[in-house]
Amino acid sequence: MSLWNVVSVGFKEIWAHKFRSLLTMLGIILGVSSLVAMSALVKGMEIAQKEGLVAIGGLQKVRIEASEVPIEQRHLADQAVGITINDVHALRHGASLVTAISPEMRLFGATLSARGKTFRPFTCAGVWPVALEMSEHAIAHGRMFNSIDDEMARSVCVIGTATRDELFGSPEEVGHEIIPIGETILINRQPFTIIGMFQHYESDQERRERELAELQPKPQMTGPTRSRGWGGRRGNFIFWLKNATVYVPLNTMWMKFRAGMPGTAGATGDPTLSTLEVKIADIETMEPALQQIRNVMLTTHKGIEDFSFRTQEEWAENINTFIRNTRLSGGMIAGISLLVGGIGIMNIMLASISGRIREIGIRKAVGAGTGDIFMQILVESLVIAILGGLAGLGASYLFVQLIGSLSPDANPPIITAVAMSVAFAASVGIGILAGLFPAFKASRYHPIQALRYE
Amino acid sequence: MALLELRNVSKIYRLGGEEIRALDDVSLDIDEGQFISIIGPSGSGKSTLMHILGCLDTPSTGTIRLDGMMIQDASSRQLAQIRNRKIGFVFQFFNLLPKLNVLQNVELPMIYSGIPARQRREQAMAALRMVEMENRAKHRPSQLSGGQQQRTAIARALVNDPKIVFADEPTGNLDSHTGELILQMFSRLSREGRTIILVTHDPEIAAVTPRRIEIRDGRVAHQLDPTLAGLNRFPTAVS
Incomplete structure (x- = not known):
C-alpha cells in the first residue's frame, strides 16, 4: 500500500467524522497555540527588558547605595x-x-x-x-x-x-x-x-x-480640544x-x-x-x-x-531567571495541553478501531498485512495531529494578535520561527506516540475473528 | 500436481483446558478448475477448513501446499500476500466497506498489491463488467440490493485474478431467486475455468457443484468426485 493511499485513506476517515476529528484536534490546537503564544510573549518581554537594560547603562555600571x-x-x-x-x-x-x-x-x-x-x-x-x-x-x-x-x-x-x-x-x-x-x-x-x-x-x-504615525495624515480636530481624561x-x-x-x-x-x-x-x-x-x-x-x-x-x-553594591549584572541575571521561569511554566502548561491532546487522539483512535474491527477484518481478508493496518491507523492519528498542529499555528497567530492588543505596547509578543517549528514538531511527535498503541492493537486483530465481529 | 494439497491437517482449539478438534486429520487434493462445495452442518468444521484453505488461518498440524508452495508455517505477512494474490473471498454478509463506493471496494485488493491507480481502475471496471455491475460503479453499497452487493463482492474476489475463489454461504443472505442468479454466476465462472470452492450447509446449493466434500465432526465424511467416477466435468447449468 503506497504512502499516498495510506494518507488519502487517513484523510477520508477524518473527513467522514469531521466533528469528532475537530474535537480531537482541539487539544493539539490549544497546545500548539499556547506554546507559540507563550514563547512569543516571553520573547517580547525579553527584548523589552534587554532594551531597557541597555538604556539604563551597560553592565559595567555599579551603583553604591546606603544600606x-x-x-x-x-x-x-x-x-x-x-x-x-x-x-x-x-x-x-x-x-x-x-x-x-x-x-x-x-x-x-x-x-x-x-x-x-x-x-x-x-x-x-x-x-x-x-x-x-x-x-x-x-x-x-x-x-x-x-x-x-x-x-x-x-x-x-x-x-x-x-x-x-x-x-x-x-x-x-x-x-x-x-x-x-x-x-x-x-x-x-x-x-x-x-x-x-x-x-x-x-x-x-x-x-x-x-x-x-507621522506618515499618516493628522485627523482634523474640530471644536475645542479638551483633555480626554488620561495622560x-x-x-x-x-x-x-x-x-x-x-x-x-x-x-x-x-x-x-x-x-x-x-x-x-x-x-x-x-x-x-x-x-x-x-x-x-x-x-x-x-x-x-x-x-x-x-x-x-x-x-x-x-x-x-553601611553600603552595598548593586550591579547591573544582578539585574541581567534577574531578567534571565525571570525569562527562564516564565518559559518553564508556560512550556509546562503547553506541554500538559499537548499531552492531553495526545491522550485525546489515542482515545479517539482506540474508539475508532473498535468500531472498525470488521473493516480491519475485510482489509486483512483481501490481503492487507499487519504493517498495512498499522500504517493506516498510525497515519490517521498523525494526520489528525498535523492538521491540529497547523490549525494551532494559525490559532497562535490570532492568539498573539489578541494578547498583543491587550498587553502594554512596551513588550509586544514576537512569534519566532523556532517556537513555531518546535510546537509543530511536538504535535507531530504526539501524533505518532498517540497512534502507536491503537495502530499496534488494530494490526494484531486476527482476520477471522475480526470478520466475525458484529 | 494439485493446486491445493492438504495432508493430515488438524486444527485444535483450546477452550478452558478442553481440547476441541475443529479439524481432525483431513487430507484433500483440489485441482485447478474444479468447482467444489464443502458441505456440513454448523459446527462441523467446514468454516475452519475454509479458513485454512483460504490462508486466513494456519493448521495446528499437517501440511498445505498451495500452487507449489508449502504454507503451513507461513507468517501472517506472507499469508496476507497469498490471500491478496491467489485467493478471492465472497462472504455471506458481502463484507463491502460501507464508506467506499463499488469501484473503490473492488479496487481494494489491488491497493494492497501496489498496482498503480490507472491500472487499478481499468482492472476494477473489467471485473465489474464480468458481473454486470459496471453502471453501478459510483454507488455506495448501501444503495445496492443484496444481489448487487454480492456481485460487487464477486468482482472484488476476481479482480486480482486469483487461483481460487472461496464463497462462504454466498446465497445465505439473499432471497432464493437472487441466490440462484448468484449460483449461476459461479457456474459460469467455473465454466470459464476458475477454481471455485463453495462452502454451504445446504445440500441443494451443493448440488450445483460436480464435486462435493461433506465434513462431519472435523473429518471428511463423504466425497462425491465426478472425475473419479468418470462423470462429465461440467454439469449442465442449473435451471
Whole structure:
C-alpha cells in the first residue's frame, strides 16, 4: 500500500467524522497555540527588558547605595557615616579600577512648575556632568552644565522630554517640537533656567510606531480640544522613567535644597549623597574592582559597612531567571495541553478501531498485512495531529494578535520561527506516540475473528 | 500436481483446558478448475477448513501446499500476500466497506498489491463488467440490493485474478431467486475455468457443484468426485 493511499485513506476517515476529528484536534490546537503564544510573549518581554537594560547603562555600571549595617556591626549603627562626597574623592584617588564616578543627590518628591502647570519628575538629582555618560543620557538641545556651573552652584537644569511634554506641551499635541531652552522653571519654588534637554528615549517599537504615525495624515480636530481624561501614552515604562529626569549641578542641589537641613550631612559632616555610581573599566575586572571600592570605602566609613553594591549584572541575571521561569511554566502548561491532546487522539483512535474491527477484518481478508493496518491507523492519528498542529499555528497567530492588543505596547509578543517549528514538531511527535498503541492493537486483530465481529 | 494439497491437517482449539478438534486429520487434493462445495452442518468444521484453505488461518498440524508452495508455517505477512494474490473471498454478509463506493471496494485488493491507480481502475471496471455491475460503479453499497452487493463482492474476489475463489454461504443472505442468479454466476465462472470452492450447509446449493466434500465432526465424511467416477466435468447449468 503506497504512502499516498495510506494518507488519502487517513484523510477520508477524518473527513467522514469531521466533528469528532475537530474535537480531537482541539487539544493539539490549544497546545500548539499556547506554546507559540507563550514563547512569543516571553520573547517580547525579553527584548523589552534587554532594551531597557541597555538604556539604563551597560553592565559595567555599579551603583553604591546606603544600606543597613550588618548584624555584627549593629551597635555601631549610630556612627555610620553614610555615602558622602568624601567617598567620591577617596575613590577617585584610591580605586584605580574605577574609570568614572558619578555622585548623585536626589531631591525626593520634587515638583516642577512653569506656565501654571506642575509636574513631578521621576528623578530630580544633583549630579556632576559625568552623569551624562554614566546613565547613557544624550543632550539633544542646548548643553549639559559643566564644572564651572557646578562650582558656582548656578541655578541651571537639564530636563528630559517628559518634563517638556507636561509643562510646555508634547509634539503630538502642539504639532511641532517645543525646545524650552532658556525658559525658567521652578523646582520646589526655586527658579532654574533650562540650559539643555535630553533626547527623547524610546524603544524600537515605539519609535517605529511614532514614525508610522507621522506618515499618516493628522485627523482634523474640530471644536475645542479638551483633555480626554488620561495622560496620553507613556510607552515603555523604563523609557518614560528616563525621560522624566531632571538634572541640576550637584553643588546647586546641595546649596539650594540640602545644606543646613537635618539629616543631609553624614556623621563626619560631609554632604550625604543619595547614591554613588561608578563605572568599571572592564566587565572582566568586576570582582577585583568591587573589592577595591569596598576597601577604600571601609576606610572612609570607619570600618562600618553601611553600603552595598548593586550591579547591573544582578539585574541581567534577574531578567534571565525571570525569562527562564516564565518559559518553564508556560512550556509546562503547553506541554500538559499537548499531552492531553495526545491522550485525546489515542482515545479517539482506540474508539475508532473498535468500531472498525470488521473493516480491519475485510482489509486483512483481501490481503492487507499487519504493517498495512498499522500504517493506516498510525497515519490517521498523525494526520489528525498535523492538521491540529497547523490549525494551532494559525490559532497562535490570532492568539498573539489578541494578547498583543491587550498587553502594554512596551513588550509586544514576537512569534519566532523556532517556537513555531518546535510546537509543530511536538504535535507531530504526539501524533505518532498517540497512534502507536491503537495502530499496534488494530494490526494484531486476527482476520477471522475480526470478520466475525458484529 | 494439485493446486491445493492438504495432508493430515488438524486444527485444535483450546477452550478452558478442553481440547476441541475443529479439524481432525483431513487430507484433500483440489485441482485447478474444479468447482467444489464443502458441505456440513454448523459446527462441523467446514468454516475452519475454509479458513485454512483460504490462508486466513494456519493448521495446528499437517501440511498445505498451495500452487507449489508449502504454507503451513507461513507468517501472517506472507499469508496476507497469498490471500491478496491467489485467493478471492465472497462472504455471506458481502463484507463491502460501507464508506467506499463499488469501484473503490473492488479496487481494494489491488491497493494492497501496489498496482498503480490507472491500472487499478481499468482492472476494477473489467471485473465489474464480468458481473454486470459496471453502471453501478459510483454507488455506495448501501444503495445496492443484496444481489448487487454480492456481485460487487464477486468482482472484488476476481479482480486480482486469483487461483481460487472461496464463497462462504454466498446465497445465505439473499432471497432464493437472487441466490440462484448468484449460483449461476459461479457456474459460469467455473465454466470459464476458475477454481471455485463453495462452502454451504445446504445440500441443494451443493448440488450445483460436480464435486462435493461433506465434513462431519472435523473429518471428511463423504466425497462425491465426478472425475473419479468418470462423470462429465461440467454439469449442465442449473435451471
